[in-house]
Every structure is written in structure tokens, then in C-alpha cells.
Amino acid sequence: MDLSEINFAVLVASLVVASTPLVLAALGELIVEKSGVLNLGVEGMMIIGAVTGFIVGVETGSAYIGMMAAAMAGALLSLLFAFIILIMQANQVASGLALTIFGLGIAALMGHPYTGIKSPQISTISIPFISEIPVLGTMFFQHDLIVYLSLISVLVIWYFLNRMRAGLILRSVGEDHDVAHSLGYRVVTIRFLAITFGGAMAGVGGGYLSLVRVPQWTEGMTAGAGWIALALVVFSGWRPFRLLIGAYIFGGITILQLNLQAIGVNINIALLSMAPYLATILALVVISISRFRGNRGAPGCLGRSFVKIT
């Protein structure tokens, strides 16, 4: 056992890659929840994104076109959810779960002819000058476009929610949809947009899995990433920067576990592999206990259907 054998710069670089799908999907869900909608279908939208992105990527030979297709597929599936809960006023929890199960099933069907095929590659873009900074450059500035996109998204979403009027309107819809409605804001339209954005982000997260991180298509390859993304939103207290840190911790546990094994540390692998999922369950319990909501930053109307009072 020799800890110096672990290259920490490379370790951080690979945990950034491992966490990127989580960051993307969780950011999308953050916006959805801020608008007062709880979409438990993240896993389903991710896997649809993964399979569509992979298929389109293979057929067109361009991973970027694949990524765009992944976003569209995620958004399309989320529209179904939006229709059911906003227009048909169905229960959000049940509809979200159904979305996950539906997504996993249809992705398996679509992806069946595509198992064991190589995907087109996305090249990494080293940012001039800063990528040459020792350690830090390796960690954060020698990645592919999507990683940078995820980092920029964190900034943009923080700015949108805290510094822009549109973000304030979105939050007000999530806090109290009746008041927002009486002020003249279109609750249903705003939620539609938020849900679609969340779907697109989850789709890109899935596409990143199948096109960059693995890169291959396998049935059920999201392996619970969507649920971890959901939990991350709660952990972060609905704050974008905390969400980013949380995602890197989640991704870090996996990568660290592998690194420790390779240098021969005797650790309980089962326990470490279990940790992210245990934390997820805890977070999902917290989300369901309403009295935590007030002081943890959860939107007041999270998960409640909006019925127009005329």
C-alpha cells in the first residue's frame, strides 16, 4: 500500500467525468422543483437520452448530434409527464415513477440492436494557458465540451434563479402557485417550460453516459444515477453550487474506491459501493417529511397540483 501511487490530479479529473451526468440531470431537476413540480422520472429521462444519443451518434457518426438528440429525447419524454400532471392533474409522484419505468422499458427495446457497438468519440478540449497549470489544469481544464457546459450551467442557473426577474417568477410559482396566478403569471406555461428544460438536461446527462463516459450502450446503464440526481437536489438545499459539490462527492466515492483497491488497501468494497445509495434513500426520506421543507429551502408548492381558481 502506497498512497503516493494515486495521482490525485488524475483522480479528480476522472471524478469530474464520472459526476458530470449527475450534475446535468440534477441541475435540470433543480429547476423543475423550483417551479413546484416533483418529477421522479429523472432516471427514465436519462436512459432515454442515453439510448437515443447513442443511436443517433452511431448513425450520424457525430457525438455532438447524438448529444442534441439525447436532449430532445429527454425533453420529449418529459412533455408526456408535463401533460399528465399539468393538464390531466394527475399525482406527480405516481406519474414520475411511471415515467421512470416506461423510460427504462422503452430504452431497452430501442437499444437492443445497438449493444456491443462502438460510439463516435468526443475529443477533449484543453483550454489554452490555464490547462497547463500543474495539477489544477489536469483536474478541470482538459475535458470535453460537455464537462465545461455542465460547469457553465451551474453558474448560469445560479444567476438565473438569484439575479434575474424570470428566475424570481419561476421561484414564486414554486413557492405559492395561487398567489403567482393571482398576480397574473401563467403557472401552467412556466411549469411546462421548467419540466421540458429538466427533461433536456436529464437527456444530456444520459447521453454523456453512453457517448463519453463508457462509451457503449447497455440496458439499464444509468444504474440509479437518476435517483442519485434527485437526492442531490435535496442535499444541496436547492442551491446550484452545493449541488455541484455534492455531485463531485458522490462521483468521488466511486473513483476513490477503485483507486484504493488498485493500491491494495484492504477496505470493505460492498460498504463503500453502498454509500451513495444509502445517502439517496436518506435524502428521499427527508424530502417526504414535509416539516423539513420550510427550513431546507424546498419550494412551498413542491409536488402539489395547481387547480385554477376562477
Next chain:
Amino acid sequence: MRQFMKYFSASFLFISMVITSSIAIAADYKVGFIYIGPPGDHGWNYQHDVGRKAVDEAFGDKVETVFQENVPESADAERVMTQMALSGADMIFATSFGYMDPVINVAKKFPKVKFEHATGYKTADNVSTYSARFYEGRSVVGHIAGKMTKSNTIGYVASFPIPEVVRGINSAYLAAKKANPNVEFKVIWIFTWYDPAKEADAAKTLISQGADVILQHVDSSAIMTVAEEAGVYAFGQASDMSAFGPNAHLTAIINGWAPYYVEKVKQGMAGTWKGGEQTFDGIGAGMVIIGDLNDKIPASVKKEAMAIRDGIAAGTLHSFTGPINKQDGSPWLKAGETADVGTLLGMNFYVEGIEGDIPK
């Protein structure tokens, strides 16, 4: 969650199988196969499916084969096999280690159905097992790995800590050490046979820690893809995987099940099939095949590798020939002594020189 989804998809597949099997055309003899992953994995399952197709080809209309993919190693396996037996299967090939107890349970309920279980050790009157001496192939690739590494660090992505996998690590290590005394092994256990994301992460980790040759005992081709990208070497597992890494792919240990499957089905139809048998064949019988050697391997190393292959096939060479000590330094084999099958089948220790512990 994962378990839940597995269970869910398995029950879905189960239902779809009931539908498909009920409309199947009746042939004289029906043979079922269950796979742990998809036949499109280009690895373990792919080769079993090659064997199944060889049965189709050998017997034509006389034999009908059915298969079920992605069957979890749990009670679901019992359900799938029960359904196969109920729908008239005469012989069932269960092609993964974890199907062992389900096979024994189902075999009790259907004494007339013949069961063939891959890589297990439990038999019954209507259950035989078969396994390949993959470790013989690992001697060949271990030698090549030892010669090809420049960093003297060889990475090994392992699945579950069962004797078959431990045997492979030991065999590869002994051959690599002989070829290159400075060689060091780094082993990562990922506790799955098939999860491309985990396999890729493990390979990336090993490469980041200096490994420039990666061996794998997991089923997908993800590691080959990663190795190609990183510019390091790897070996195909179960199937030729050169399509995924033309530069990285040095050679492959290919599983040759076809002759065995055809022979067993023939015996089953003729009534000469026997239960309780344990087949354990290697390079000599064609159950383990060394694939094409990449031209990146120097001619002298190619020649040495082929000499090891041919020696093992002819029986003049054994992967485990003494003197060999166990990891803790206690003697295992005396000079010139070779390992007995019993120890090999139950191997639960590293040989001397490998660092780290086998997870419990």
C-alpha cells in the same frame, strides 16, 4: 433500486417468454440456454450463443433451440428454467456460475430434463457441469503482458472473488513474472460480470496508476475501448474484441463451446448422456482458443507465446508448475509438482508476489 429493476425486467422477460414459447413450433428435441447478459456483449454470452447456433446448424430441423438473455442469478433463474422445462425443453444449458443452486433446485423438479451447468461444482443425476481451463489461456496472455509492459505495471479488472477468477489472476501473474521479473499486478474487483460503466472506470483508474497492459475477467468490451483511447494494451475476453481496439488488442482468450454443445446434444438425443459428470477442458480440447496475435507483438514474443500454447495443449507444460509459494510465503507446490484439479477448482489464495487481499 438496481435489484428492483432487475427483478422487474426479469419478470417482464418471463412473461414475454411465456408468450413466445407457447407459439414455438414443436421439434423432436428442444434445447434451452440461459444467459447472464445479452448475446450482443461480444464477450462471454456471445460465445455461448455461437455454441447454440452451432447446435442449430448441426442438427437442423431435428433440434429446436431457445434462449433467454439477461437472466439474473437469483430466483428469477429458477422461474426461467422452470418455464423452459414446462414448455418442453429436453436439455438446458445454464451458462453462468451463479445459476448453480437454481439449476439444482429445478433439476429436482424435472428429473427427465437434462441440465448442463457452466463453471459450477454441484452435480446431480440429471445435472452435469462443464468448465474451461481458462487459466491455460491466461498463461499465454500473461507471458505476452509481461513482455509488452514498459511500466512493469499490469492492471487486472476482476469480477467476483470466486476460484475461477482467482485462478486466472494467479496463472497470469506466474507467467508474467517469469517473462519479466520486475512485473507488478494491480487488481480491482468490481463485483459484477457485466457493467460497462464500472469496467471502464476501473480500467481508467488502473491506467492512471501506471498500468500499461490491462487484463480483464469481466464480460464487456468497454475496457478494450478505454485501452484504445488511452494508448495502452489489453486482451479480448471470451471473444475476439479487436474491433473495439485495433491497436490495443494484443490477442484474445476465446471460449470454444460449440464442439461441447453439439456433442452433449447428440448424446442427449441418443440417450447416452450421463449426469453427474464434470468436464474441465482447456486448450488441448479446443475449449480455450488463443486468438490472432497483434503485429505489435515482436516475433520472438509471438514464438514464445505459441510455444506455451502448444506445450499446454500437448500436456508437456502446466500453468501451475512448482516451486510455487502461497502469498503468505508458505509452500504450495514443490519443484516440478503440478497443481491438482481439486485445489484449482477451489482456489482461494493468491500466489506469492501478488499484493493485496482477495475480498471476502
